Amino acid sequence: MADELMADIEEKTPRPVEAVPAGNPKKDDSEKIAVATQWQLMWWRFRKHKLAMIGTIVLVLFYLVSFGADFLAYVDPEESEAQRSLMAPQPIHWFDEGGFRPYVHPQIGRRDPITFKRVYVPDIKVKVPVEFFSHGFPYKFLGFIPMDIHFLGVKNARPAETLFLFGTDMQGRDIWSRLMYGTRTSMTIGLVSVAMSLLLGITLGGFSGYFGGIMDAIVQRIIEILRSIPTIPLWMGLAAALPSSWSVNQIYFAITVIISLIGWTELARVVRGRFISLRQEDFIMAAEILGCSKPRIIFRHMVPSFVSHIIAATTLAIPAMIISETSLSFLGLGLRPPAISWGVLLQDAQNIQALVISPWLLIPSIPIIIAVLAFNFMGDGIRDAADPYG
């Protein structure tokens, strides 16, 4: 009962206006459509979904940032300096002397004699020219190509001392550069956890849906129980159990496992539902009568007809995983410094007093919202495109 209702909730999201069926094209296209593969039809339908296309482009950009985090950062994310703590974002002045000559003013920091707060004033007399593709801190591009070229830099000065696109945090670390690295961590953690959930979901959901009977009943009860447990206390408990001696990579892996341990239920439900509805289709019956082996029926006949649905469900599952990681890290139970993720960055914003004085600490929340929205739009688009009757 509850499962069917859940299925109701899943399947019935508003269909977009643009999703005109692809079977309704101009006349000279009809031949093309008749011979198009299922994937081509889906792509054509997906293309018409404007929000989904925008979401896809945004996500491509996000993953490009993940790849080129070191290139886009201009300061080593760990470089801290108490003398530069909590600096406000400084704009780049793009035009000078009637031409395109970007520059920044250096900042002079001093302590306010009355409030003892550090205040910074730009030194208007000095202009530090900003250059593109400049040399900066060394890194390994894609993890193995040694490089020191960065997208932004300043001529004859250290960017750490002059360039503050998004300001600095409590320890004087550059927020822009840290955000680039945080994007890499948070965007990949979503992918890795969803891959793991998918593995669990497809295996258990597939077994449960294809074989039915006791197997199905057991898996369904497990899913029902897992779904009725509030996840955050469970995650908090699991995450708090991670030994503090673990390395950044071990913690990263453990967090993905924790998130996917609970996240698989939704995917298993979708897979099971598809299996059950397909099992009754005539072409499966025909394959069985013709004596096809079980693996052949599953992988040759059933899987291709629901892959698109799985892709849609997967895409829609990623944002929840990203939010989970962010929430856990925000609580201090997920990724821990020196790891950098969106949640870790937002930990600095936990202190409301600090936040009121330096609102730029909230900047890392913007990419979270944009990424989650983009995944939702793209997932909705894929789901609509995958539905031949949509």
Added chain:
Amino acid sequence: MVSYIIRRFFMAILTVLAISILAYTIIQLPPGDYVTSYIASMSASGSAVSEGEAEALRLQLGLDKPIYIQYLKWFGLILQGNFGMAMEWGRPVADVIGDRLWLTIIISVAAIVFTWVLALPIGIYSAVKRYSIADYVFTFIGFLGLAIPGFMLALIVMYVGFAHFGASVGGLFSADYMEASWSLAKVWDLIKHLPVPAIVLGISGTAQMIRIMRSNLLDELRKPYVMTARARGLAEGKVIMKYPVRVALNPFISTIGYLLPYVVSGSLIVSLVLSLPTVGPLLLKALVAQDMFLAGTIVLLLGVMTVIGTFISDLLLMWVDPRIRLGRN
């Protein structure tokens, strides 16, 4: 009808058992036990704990027995209403949790009420006036509500409250009533403080509910009986409210069972940001201190509370939907 109730009840018991095992396992997961963390905290403050003392403490707390015996002992005591001692606090767990559990329930229920009150009319409006400007606006806000994690919304609300009104919007009581015992005035104070956490907590659920209500009703409105009703000249308001809305409500009610764990989960994090006196901050502290009785009890109580809520929503569904009541499902 009876079999439906029995099945649901059996399921609820099974879930509670599963939660209790999970809760206890989680608490046992971290390496070391309470005594090791007690020793660590004592040596951090300068005083040493001898080997013999540690052993005595372990015996006293029953930590030397195998895990399943510790679990059975714990669960047995809980069934008798004895939640054990919160070791770090040196007080019974029930005392430490105190009002916090009730406040968690009150906030969760307030959030769900807020969700309903907002989502129902907006969902109906969006479905009936599909593709109108208001529909698009609500859809957009709905997406935004879905994309902003609760703790972030709480942060933003706190920030705006501080920066523009110079006051903390967090907490559940004014300073005068914080330590006061329960009275009508205190309840009124609580009611005045409820809207902010309820809205922060309820907004993403509301976004989902609007989408669900809208699409359910849209599906229902396409059905022939609606056209028949219109053709027979029934007033438009009656056409919509009398049948399609009633049918579309079913999945809406059943989602309480799914909304509740979600809201309870969210309340923990939101409580930390808004500094609400719920079990959230207590759980975080207990986990960090490895106070297993306290943490285990909180996880268990939250789980049980959710199960009870789900069970109530099942009964409610039965009351609303004659198809379930008459057992034709």
